Amino acid sequence: MSLKSDCIIDATVKGNFSRFINHSCEPNAETQKWTVQGELRIGFFSKRSISAGEEITFDYQLQRYG
């Protein structure tokens, strides 16, 4: 996932829980770019209510920020 033109997020070796989120064309979550204390971040946010045990998904769509 591209964070900005010269920076990508690659969770091949290290990452948090979000590295396990699969793609869906009808996702229940989305990514948003936030600046937190001057640092660019990508967060995952639900698009609707997600039931306990339901898989969280988002549309990969090769998003590029920045």
Ligand SMILES: C[S@@+](CC[C@H](N)C(=O)[O-])C[C@H]1O[C@@H](n2cnc3c(N)ncnc32)[C@H](O)[C@@H]1O
């Ligand atoms: C960020 S990882 C997602 C977590 C991964 N499924 C795992 O078990 O570690 C992205 C990889 O998961 C697989 N993947 C993600 N969404 C998928 C989907 N809807 N159908 C099949 N494979 C998917 C692809 O191999 C993709 O390169």
